[in-house]
Amino acid sequence: MDNLTFVQNVLIFLGLNGVALLGLNIKKNGKYISFAATLIAAITFFAMLFSRDSFTLSELFSLEGNKILLLKIVSVLNVLMILINGYYSLEKVKNSVLMSYMFMGGVFLLGANDLMTFYVAMETIALVGYALVATSDLENSREAAVKYLIQGAVISVIFLLGVAFYLGATNGLTLVGATVVNQEFYAIALGIFILTACFKLGAFPFHAWIADVYSNVSSGNLATNFFISKIIIGFKFITLLQLLLLECDPHFQDILVMIIQWIAVMSAFYGNIMAVVQGQFKRIIAYSSVAHTGYMLMMICLNPDENLEKQLIAYLVLYSLTATGVILILNQFASLNKDKDGRNILKSGFYRNKGLSIMLVIFVLSLGSIPLTSGFSMKYMLFTNYFREGFTKEATSIFISSIVGLAYYIRFVSDLFTEDEVAMKLPAIKTRFSESLVHVIILVSIFTFGIAPSLFLGLK
């Protein structure tokens, strides 16, 4: 009966979003219909998640434990983003509709217990992602979307090749309890899955799309990308690969772990160094996300554990929230500046809007892992895990790379306090209620997890 509720809810969700899609084409009041439909769909689905601890549809799909927890968090963010999009401008309702489809793709990705469901869900997210980039209405949005689409298509083909190897190695596509009959094929399949994860999360050297996409996507759509795509894909890939690695032959396992560690370290260094030399803020955020992917990628090499999953969720959600906060504030500063994404938009920011500037300082200091912020406690937790597992050299290397990372975060702060004659003449920045609400939510999360991480993460 409960499982039927889940199916019903998915159908209601899809149906309402179908109505929302149709509503976009109705000239009079269509946008109101779309907004209401997406909002009701998101709230209904969110409420449904509290009805049970697990949902099992078949061997192909099940949701339980931390997956439900993650879905609840993403659902809240989804509802929030729909509200903000609607409040900001009903013109943005189309983004909410797309976001809802991305969210549903995320639900199926999280629950996927076999590679076909996994593949379809992953592609759903990717397709909506292309649409979000392409409809951003920025100068090079379509070009970036095409680039993303082509590279994504190539990686999908490679992923399917991995699926084929997996089939050859386990005589099936199930991800749970598979028996490995051919270790060589299994290792190749895992290698390809790691490559796919690196592409989807934007790790070096599979990051080529990330800077173009980030710099050519509107801020709201970029936030969506962070909220849904990065959090869910990151969680699913990392926890899945942790499990799959356990079945691998120790010899191949060592090689794969070494590859992951190299990619993690290189991503951290490359992302941080490239971010320092960027002139556009969105590109700085893009490259910093490459570095952060490096920080968390090494989690694949840790043994699966429920607490570790919670820590991963916390890391992904808080990083995404904080980065989104930074993007939204940068957008507010950019709105009154001719140079929309250049380095100068923050100059004299502190004297134009103190509250917003202090928020931005706290957000970037959190990304730079200054104590008492979530960035610090998450990093401390993550790296303590790495040291505990004996990854001393790799963890130390990543730590050293984060020194470079501080350089671009502190540049934000420096710019805010720099008095610039031209910028001083610009009008004061006004903040909408919806924007303030988001900032406050992020601020509370940063300090709550910064001061009391153990409350949520099962740390003893």
Add this chain to the structure above:
Amino acid sequence: MDQLFLVKFLIPLLWAIGFLFAPKNNEKSIRLYALIGAFVTLAYSIKMYMDLPDPGVLTTLFKFDMPLFFNISYTFAMDGLSGLLLMLNAFLMLVVVIATWEFKTDKLRLYYFLIFLLTWAVNGSLLSTSLYGFYVFWELMLIPLFILVGVFGGENRRYASFKFFMMTAAGSILMLASMCYMSALAYKFNGSYDLNYEVIKSLGLRYDGFGSPQSLIFWSFAIAFFLKVPVFPFHSWLPDAHVEAPTAGSIILAGILLKLGIYGFLRFVIPLFPEAVSANRDIVMYLGATGVIYGALTAWVQTDIKKLVAFSSISHMGYIIMGVFSQNPLAVKGAIFQMIAHGISTPGLFIGVHYLYQRTHTKKMDMYGGLAAVMPKFAILFFIITAGSMAVPMTCGFVGEFMIIMGSYQVNTIAAFLAATGIILSPIYLLKMYHLTALGEMKHEENKSLKDLSLLEATPMIVLSIMTIGFGLYPKAIMALYDGTINFLVNKGL
């Protein structure tokens, strides 16, 4: 445990927050509020020291468990050493408030907010005996100083503040990496991430060469502290920061912040990693001695008076690091005394430079000359403080340097000999500075109309001059405050 500790401890922070709500246009009341805050902070710092049952023993002032933050415990404790530095910190804040009373800015509230926040963060570092607490306040210190230099500094303030932040934060990250490593070990052994003295000692970090855990942890902490002190060759941020910083920043930086690097060695590194300290003793002593000579020679060739004082700091801090690492009780005692002496003389020099700059709008020494004729009060006070900095006998600068060289000589003759050359070099550059400033002929007509110090301006310099001579004649007044601590360090740590 002191039940009122938290209230006392939070005073500078609460005062700092008060500035945010102060009336914007009432400068006088803001300054008065700052003055009262500085007095209150100094008063409770002295009271806290006086309440210590035994300055030789680390007395727990406040302890609380933080089950929600990695289940660690957080301890605030104080002994003679931290108490002495706590008082110096509060005293310097008062000096800053008085010396920069006439400081003109339209962001006065932000200015005082940052000074009080910085003072609070320094207090937090000095009183934290758990590594976490120390690290939290250590990092917190960077932000107000970064903004203070970046907003109120000179022409190249952005570059200087950025360089200062990056270099010191880089060291902190290395320290954090080591803390993560030790936390991981602690969790393995004890099932807890807590990192207090006992836990770290129980980890049994072995030392058998450079690559061993204790050695690597020692170096990561050492680099963080070297960067803060700063020890040659980790010093390049200091001259830039001093030159560009507003006077308040320079005073606090030279007077107390640099000492926190030394304090970190005394409080954590030496007691916790004794084998690594012994093994690397000579290397650090040579670095210290090199710093003494390098700082002095570089100061000699400066034409900018503030830069000269900045390089003199590198030279003086070289003595201190040498004394601390010599592991000789006499030298350690001298090093701590020198920390205080340097905390008196260098802020005094910066205040002198501030008054000169206020009047002449230049820091170039060739633009001064003969100022004693028009500014006699300034000339006398500046001379006394300069004498203290060049370690003239019967001034406080002499006592510390003499003890350090004496003590170090028993441990490493060559390093002590090299450092002793600083005694010859420091009079050369400091007398050159004084000569170019106050003595000789007045070459610039516009300097003839310069006004001498007002009573308000002279007050901090008079106090610092009295301390320079007073502690030089009667060093026991200071030494008695931390004597017991040395015994503790010698017996337990050294």
